Amino acid sequence: MTKESIEVLHLGIKEKKTDGVCIKLPDTSSLALIATKNKFPAIPVTINKSKYPYSKVKYLFINSGNANACTGKQGMKNAKDYIDTLSRKLRCSAENILIFSTGIIGQQLPIKKVINVINKCDFKFRSSIKRASMAIMTTDRYEKWVLRKFKVSGKEVEIRGLCKGAGMIEPNMATMLAFIFIDIRASKNIISKILKNCASDSFNKISVDGDMSTNDSVALVATGSKSIDLTNKRNYQIIEKNIHNVFNHLAHMIVSDGEGATKVCKVSVIKAYSLAQARVACYSIANSNLFKTALFGEDPNWGRIIARLGSLNKVKYNSNDVVLKINDIVVFTKGIPVKRLNSKKLNASMKNSNINIEICLNAGSHGANMFTSDLSTKYVQINSKYTT
Numbered sequence: 001m002t003k004e005s006i007e008v009l010h011l012g013i014k015e016k017k018t019d020g021v022c023i024k025l026p027d028t029s030s031l032a033l034i035a036t037k038n039k040f041p042a043i044p045v046t047i048n049k050s051k052y053p054y055s056k057v058k059y060l061f062i063n064s065g066n067a068n069a070c071t072g073k074q075g076m077k078n079a080k081d082y083i084d085t086l087s088r089k090l091r092c093s094a095e096n097i098l099i100f101s102t103g104i105i106g107q108q109l110p111i112k113k114v115i116n117v118i119n120k121c122d123f124k125f126r127s128s129i130k131r132a133s134m135a136i137m138t139t140d141r142y143e144k145w146v147l148r149k150f151k152v153s154g155k156e157v158e159i160r161g162l163c164k165g166a167g168m169i170e171p172n173m174a175t176m177l178a179f180i181f182i183d184i185r186a187s188k189n190i191i192s193k194i195l196k197n198c199a200s201d202s203f204n205k206i207s208v209d210g211d212m213s214t215n216d217s218v219a220l221v222a223t224g225s226k227s228i229d230l231t232n233k234r235n236y237q238i239i240e241k242n243i244h245n246v247f248n249h250l251a252h253m254i255v256s257d258g259e260g261a262t263k264v265c266k267v268s269v270i271k272a273y274s275l276a277q278a279r280v281a282c283y284s285i286a287n288s289n290l291f292k293t294a295l296f297g298e299d300p301n302w303g304r305i306i307a308r309l310g311s312l313n314k315v316k317y318n319s320n321d322v323v324l325k326i327n328d329i330v331v332f333t334k335g336i337p338v339k340r341l342n343s344k345k346l347n348a349s350m351k352n353s354n355i356n357i358e359i360c361l362n363a364g365s366h367g368a369n370m371f372t373s374d375l376s377t378k379y380v381q382i383n384s385k386y387t388t
Contacts, residue, residue, distance in 0.1 A: 003026070003158075003160070003181065003183055003223050003225065004023050004024060004025055004026070004029075004160075004181050004221065004223060005023070005024040005125035005126075006021065006022070006023055006024075006125060006126075006127040006128065006129060006131070006132050007021070007022040007023075007024075007121065007123050007124065007125045007126075007127055008020070008021055008127040008131045008132055008135050009021070009022065009117055009118075009121055009135075010117065011063055011110075011113060011114045011117050011118075012110055012113030012114065012116075012117060013063060013064070013065035013066050013103070013109065013110060013113075013114070014064070014065045017135075018131070018134065018135040019063055019064045019065045019135060020061070020062065020063050020064075020114075020117070020135060021060075021061070021062040021063075021127075021132045021135050021136060022059060022060070022061050022062075022086070022123065022125075023059065023060040023061075023062075023132070023179065024058070024059055024090075024125050025057060025058055025059065025060070025221060025223065026223050026224055026225070027058075027224075028185060028223065028224025028225065029057070029221050029222065029223050029224055030185075030186055030187060030188045030191050030221070030222050030224070031052075031057045031098075031188070031191070031219060031220070031221045031222075032053075032188060032191040032192040032194070032195040032196075032219070032220045032221075033048065033052045033053075033098070033195075033217065033218070033219050033220075034195060034196070034199060034217070034218050035048065035049065035216060035217045035218075036214060036215065036216035036217070038214045038216075040069065040070055040214050041069070041214055041215075042067050042068055042069035042070075042101055042105075042214045042215040043068045043069065043071060043075045043076050043078075043079045043101070044068060044079060044098075044099040044100050044101045044215065044217075045214070045215060045216075045217065046076075047076075047079055047080075047083075047098075047099060048098045048099065048100075048217070051095055051098060052098065053188060053192075055093075055095040055096060056095075056096060057096060057097075057098055058090075058092050058096040058097070059086070059090060059092065059096060059097045059098070060097075060098050060099075060100065060179065060219065061082075061083075061086060061097055061098070061099045061100070062099070062100040062101070062102075062135075062136050062177065062179075063099075063100075063101050063102075063103075063109070063114070064101075064102050064103055064135060064136045064137060064138055064164070065102075065103040065104070065138070066101060066103040066104055066107055066108075066109050066110075067101050067102060067103045067104060067105045067106075067107075067214060067215050068101045068108075068109055069101075069105045069106070069214040069215060070105055070106045070214070071106065071107070071108055071109075074108055075108060075109070078108060078109045078111040078114075079099060079109075080094075081111060081115065082099075082109075082111065082114050082115055082118060083097050083099060085115045085118045085119060086118055089118055089119065089121070089123065090123065098219070100177050100215070100217050101215055102136060102138055102164060102177055102215050103138055105214060129145050129147070129160055129162050130143060130145055132145075132162055133145040133162040133163070133164070136162070136164045136177060137164050138164065140164055140165070143162075144162060144163045144164060144165075144250060144253045144254065145160075145161065145162040145163075146159075146160070146161045146162075146246055146249050146250060147159070147160050147161075148242060148245070148246055150238070150242050152184075152228050152235050152238050152239060153228060153229065153232075153235060155226055155228065157182065157183060157184055157226060157228070157239070157242070158182070158183050159180065159181070159182045159242060159243060159246050160180070160181045160182075161178065161179065161180040161181070161246045161247075161249075161250055162178070162179055162250075163176050163177060163178035163179070163250045163253070163254065164176055164177050164178075165177070165178075165254040176203065176216055176218075176254055177215070177216070177217055177218075178203065178217075178218045178219070178247075178250060179218075179219050179221070180218075180219070180220050180221070180243065180246060180247065180250075181221045181223055182220075182221070182222055182223070182239070182243060183222075183223045183224075183225040183226055184222050184223075184224070184225070184226045184227075184228045184230075184239065185222060185224040185225075185226065185227050185228070186222035186224075186228075186230060190222075190230055190236075191220055191221075191222050194220065194239070194240050194243055195218065195220040197240065197244070198220075198240070198243050198244045198247040199218055199247065201244065201247075201248075202244065202247035202248045202250075202251040203218060203247060203250075203251050203254075205251070205369065205370040205371065206251050206252075206254060206255045206370060206371045206372070207255075207283070207286045207287055207370060207371075207372045220243070251371070252264070252371065255371045255372065255373050256373070261373035261374055261376065262296060262353070262374055262376055263295045263296065263353060263354070263355055263373060263374040264353065264354050264355070264371060264372075264373055265286070265295055265354075265355040265356070265357060265371065265372050265373065265374070266354070266355070266356050266357070266369055266370075266371055267282050267285050267286045267357045267359075267369060267370055267371075267372060268282070268356070268357065268358045268359070268367065268368070268369040269281045269282050269358075269359045269361065269367060269368055269369070270358065270359070270360050270361070270367040271360050271361050271362050271363060271364060271365065271366075271367065272315070272317075272361045272363055272364050272366045272367060272368070273315070273316040273317070273361070273363040273364040273366070274364065274366050275366040275367075275368060277314065277315045277316060277363075277366070278361075278366050278367050278368035279368045280312060280314065280315055281309060281312060281315050281359065281361070281368075282368045282369060282370045283370065284308055284309075284311075284312055285305055285308050285309065285357070285359070286370050286371075286372035287372070288304065288305075288308045289375055290304045290307075290308070291304045291305055291308060292372065292373070292374050292375035293374070293375050295350075295355060295373075295374035295375070296374035296375055296376045296377075298347075298350040298351055299350065300326050300331065300346050300347060300349075300350050302324055302326060302331045302332050302337070305324060305357065305359070306322075306324065306332060309322070309359065315361070316363055317361040317362065317363040318362070318363070319335055320334055320335045321361065321362035321363065322335075322359065322360065322361060322362070323359075323360040323362070324357075324358070324359055324360075325356075325357070325358040325359075325360075326346060326349070326350075326355070326356070326357055327346070327349035327350070327352070327355060327356050328356065328358075329341075329342065329345065329346050329349065331346065
């Protein structure tokens with residue numbers, strides 16, 4: 001079976017942990033890529049944008065522990081130096097290699113160590129997707145990878161995916177690196193379309209802290225081992241649905257592993273005047289620190305949600321028409337709290353690890369949702385000492 005091959009390395013960025021991954025793609029592969037919209041993109045993001053979609057990609061190289069972001073001319077030189085070293089070692093053009101980094105911003109790579117390790121590595125590509133997912137972790141509590149099999153037109157298809165992400169999680173992109181592989185043959189245009197659709201409804205609908213990273217990237221690769229008729233509408237729908245499920249699974253893992261997170265919360269806005277307004281309301285509530293700390297305290301403080309909603313001047317609705325539900329329990333309607341509220345049931349529901357918030361604006365027919373996590377004391381501890 002034609003699939004990606006993986007090599008895990010210890011580049012020396014982290015003292016006693018693997019911190020590098022090289023992924024070899026089959027010659028039959030086609031790749032789609034999207035990256036952060038941050039105005040301070042990391043060096044790897046800048047380099048990749050100069051190559052994609054113009055170059056044939058044969059290798060993906062990822063390092064953790066150092067973002068190589070805001071590192072200026074030296075950071076660019078370091079990246080090009082290790083790409084050149086890789087290209088000589090792997091006997092390919094520098095244009096055939098995309099690079100990805102994650103970690104601390106503003107520090108230079110220990111480039112001599114990195115180049116030395118690359119030169120000494122045999123690159124046998126015998127590592128596993130699990131080991132690769134461990135090597136790209138930063139503040140993640142656990143590795144994130146998934147394998148799914150399904151059938152299309154009688155053929156078994158396999159999707160493999162890995163990602164990292166726990167803090168600085170923000171839509172467009174969510175803060176992470178993600179690599180998903182499917183063993184079918186598909187054009188770059190088709191893979192790009194699927195990637196855009198699936199990312200917009202998964203990785204771009206999660207938030208932990210509302211901070212957009214400098215390094216976010218998602219790659220979707222069709223490795224080309226199986227021929228599936230994608231002009232057949234049903235085949236295409238099955239393929240996209242299963243890729244979408246993998247994206248959603250990985251995205252949910254990121255939110256669940258949000259730095260210090262104890263809760264995952266789905267925020268839904270329904271019957272909004274427009275899709276854009278539904279998204280604005282979702283985003284604003286999901287990133288409210290007051291709301292997120294209430295989640296951590298298992299406090300059904302609906303007033304924080306209503307107050308946040310009321311601050312959004314560009315969202316159209318009549319305040320007397322708003323209905324708010326927490327875990328399917330109506331807590332607010334007609335401009336006032338519900339009189340006969342079962343507080344005991346509501347309070348008990350807040351102890352669940354998964355929380356649902358639904359806001360019905362009764363202003364239109366549009367809806368949106370996103371996933372967020374609570375804001376805990378552990379989050380503060382982790383991020384107050386990240387570089388020290």
